[in-house]
Amino acid sequence: MRSFNFLSGEEPLNPLIPHTAELVVGAIAFTLLFLVLRKAVVPKFEKAFTDRAEAIEGGIERAEKAQLEAQRALVQYNEQLSSAQGEASKLREEARIQGAAILEELRTKAQDEAARITAAAQASIEAERQQAITSLRNEVGALAVELASKIVGEALDDQARQSRIVERFIEDLEKSN
Numbered sequence: 001m002r003s004f005n006f007l008s009g010e011e012p013l014n015p016l017i018p019h020t021a022e023l024v025v026g027a028i029a030f031t032l033l034f035l036v037l038r039k040a041v042v043p044k045f046e047k048a049f050t051d052r053a054e055a056i057e058g059g060i061e062r063a064e065k066a067q068l069e070a071q072r073a074l075v076q077y078n079e080q081l082s083s084a085q086g087e088a089s090k091l092r093e094e095a096r097i098q099g100a101a102i103l104e105e106l107r108t109k110a111q112d113e114a115a116r117i118t119a120a121a122q123a124s125i126e127a128e129r130q131q132a133i134t135s136l137r138n139e140v141g142a143l144a145v146e147l148a149s150k151i152v153g154e155a156l157d158d159q160a161r162q163s164r165i166v167e168r169f170i171e172d173l174e175k176s177n
Helices: 020-152 159-176
Strands: none
Touching: 020 159
C-alpha cells in the first residue's frame, strides 16, 4: 500500500485511479465469481426458467382443455334444458288433456246420476199417482156403493156387482172431464 507523503515532494496520488495489484486481484475475484455463478447458479436459474415455462405452457393447455370441456358441458346442458322444457311442455299438454277427460267423465257421471235421480223420482211419482188413483177409486167406489145403496134402497153386498158399478161410475166421471 502506498502511503501518502505530501511533504516529500512526490506527486500526490489520485484516489480515483486504482493500483495495478488491486486490478489484478479484482479481475481474479471477478473471474472466480463468474465461473462459480456460471457453473452453479446459472443452471439452476435456467432449470427454474424452463420449469416455469413448461408449467405456464401446461397451464395454458390445461386451461384450453378446461375451456373446451366447459363448452361441451354448456352445449350438453343446453340440450338437456331444451329436452326438459320439451318434456315439461308435453307433460303439461298431457295433464291438460287428462284434466279435460276427467271433467268430461265427471260431467257424464253427473248427467247420468241426474237422469237416474230424475227417472227414480218420476217412477216414484208415477207409483204414488197410481197409488193415489187406486186409493181414490176405492174411496170413490165405496162412496158410490154407499150412495147407490141409499138411492136404490137395497144393500149391494155382492163384490162383483160392486166392482162393476164402481168401474162404470169411474168411466162416467172420466168421460165427463
